[in-house]
Amino acid sequence: MRADLHVHSTASDGSSSPSGLVALALELGVDVLSITDHDSVAGVAEAAAAARGTALTLVPGVELSAVVGTRSVHVLGYFVDTRDERLLAHLFDLRAARLRRAEAIVASLVAAGIPLSMDDVLRLSCDGAVGRAHVARALVDSRVVHSTDEAFARLIGRGAPHYVPRDVRTPAEVVGIIRDAGGLAVLAHPGVSKADDIIRPLAADGLAGIEAFHGEHTPQQCERYASMARDLRLLVTGGTDYHGPAFSYKDLGSVAVPAEAVEAFLAAGAAARGADAR
Numbered sequence: 001m002r003a004d005l006h007v008h009s010t011a012s013d014g015s016s017s018p019s020g021l022v023a024l025a026l027e028l029g030v031d032v033l034s035i036t037d038h039d040s041v042a043g044v045a046e047a048a049a050a051a052r053g054t055a056l057t058l059v060p061g062v063e064l065s066a067v068v069g070t071r072s073v074h075v076l077g078y079f080v081d082t083r084d085e086r087l088l089a090h091l092f093d094l095r096a097a098r099l100r101r102a103e104a105i106v107a108s109l110v111a112a113g114i115p116l117s118m119d120d121v122l123r124l125s126c127d128g129a130v131g132r133a134h135v136a137r138a139l140v141d142s143r144v145v146h147s148t149d150e151a152f153a154r155l156i157g158r159g160a161p162h163y164v165p166r167d168v169r170t171p172a173e174v175v176g177i178i179r180d181a182g183g184l185a186v187l188a189h190p191g192v193s194k195a196d197d198i199i200r201p202l203a204a205d206g207l208a209g210i211e212a213f214h215g216e217h218t219p220q221q222c223e224r225y226a227s228m229a230r231d232l233r234l235l236v237t238g239g240t241d242y243h244g245p246a247f248s249y250k251d252l253g254s255v256a257v258p259a260e261a262v263e264a265f266l267a268a269g270a271a272a273r274g275a276d277a278r
Contacts (some may be wrong), residue, residue, distance in 0.1 A: 001067050001259040003032035004252055005059065006076065006188065006211065006239025010126040011035075011043030012063075013133035015244030021252070023247065025192035026056055032262055033201040034078060034239070036061035039094035040129040041082040059269065061070035062087075063188060064178065065094065066171040072158075073193045075174045076211060076237070079269040080183035085239035087181040095129045101164050102130045109135075109155065111252040114144055132156055137246065148247055157224045171198055172205045184265075184272055189220040208268065213238025213257045215250035226261075235268055236261040 008014035009021055016024065016188040018035055025033045033056055035047050044060045051058040062077045080087060086097040106118050120138040121130065129169035136151035145151045156162050169177075171187075189197060199210065212225035213236070222238075229236045240250040 001031050001262050002029060002253055002263045003265075004030055004239045004242065004255065005034040005036070005078070005237050005257070005259045005262075005265070006035065006062070006063075006214070007242045007252060008037055008244075009035050009043040009047070010061075010084070010128050011040045012037035012129040013125075013131040013243060015137075015246050018047035021242075022047050022050035022056060022058070022254055023056075026054055026124075026167070028251075028253045030056065032057045032059065032266065034059035034061035036063040036076050036078075036239075037089050038063050038129050038131055039065060039098060041080065041087075041091065042128060044082050057266070059266075062091070062178075062183075064174045065091075065166060066174045067166070067168050068171060068195070070165075071195070072166070072196065073171050073195050074188035075171055075178065075207075075225050076186040076188045077178035077181065077183040078186060078237075078265075079272050080123045080178060080181040082099055084181040087177060090177050097121060098130050101106050101166050102135055104164045105132065105135050105156055105162055108164065109139075112162070114139075114155075116142055116144070126170055133243065133247070140246075150256060171195075171202055175202060175206050179206050184235065184268060186211055186235065189214040189216060190225060191217045199228060200232065201214065203234060206233065207239050209235030209265070211238060212236045213255050213261075215240045215242075215255050226258075237265055 009018045017219040064075050066073045121134045123133045124137050136148040138144045139151040175185040188211045210225050213222050226236045240255045242252040
């Protein structure tokens with residue numbers, strides 16, 4: 001069983017449409033796919049329509065942002081009720097914060113003499129959740145930098161001169177929001193976020209799993225986080241964090257996630273949805 005449980009579409013900062021991601025997953029032989037857009041579930045309906053009648057199992061997902069001190073942490077929400085009013089209100093607030101942040105970054109760049117406009121950024125967002133990736137792509141299109149990686153490293157990433165922090169919730173609050181929407185909360189790429197210290201406390205707060213297998217984890221990290229999940233009786237998940245060909249992430253479906261982990265994940269999702277229906 002081949003799964004990719006961490007993919008982004010044009011509903012946030014990916015460059016492929018939700019239906020395009022479904023078509024690509026089918027072409028590549030992916031069996032289970034979850035489109036986990038940043039702070040948005042706007043692409044779920046389009047993806048579900050595209051997957052209907054195919055062999056692909058589509059899991060509704062979202063990736064929510066949180067902060068611990070100066071660290072940015074992401075929590076994946078799977079099997080969420082995309083019509084849950086509290087979830088949608090939270091997503092609305094997060095997208096508004098994303099827009100304010102992008103505007104502040106662009107203002108900082110312009111003040112430094114870098115030719116860029118907010119219209120350039122919004123055009124790339126395709127009416128989805130605006131993020132720094134859109135600013136990075138606009139900088140590439142304006143020939144200020146050669147790649148999105150360069151944009152983050154030299155201009156807008158953490159520690160760069162035009163970095164602007166975000167105002168978001170704590171990981172425990174985000175886990176609660178996902179659980180309240182009937183979903184399973186999974187800590188995303190802890191090796192990237194350097195989030196080992198919050199795993200055990202979050203498990204006590206209702207965390208359901210750890211994204212052990214991720215495109216930027218080393219093989220040693222993958223095994224360590226999988227072992228940690230087993231010790232804490234948490235689910236093991238994985239994905240590429242695919243954003244499209246313009247970004248230096250792994251290709252869709254290219255991160256191997258053990259079949260038994262995917263089966264346990266799907267069973268937990270079915271159980272969660274069954275509990276909500278009762």
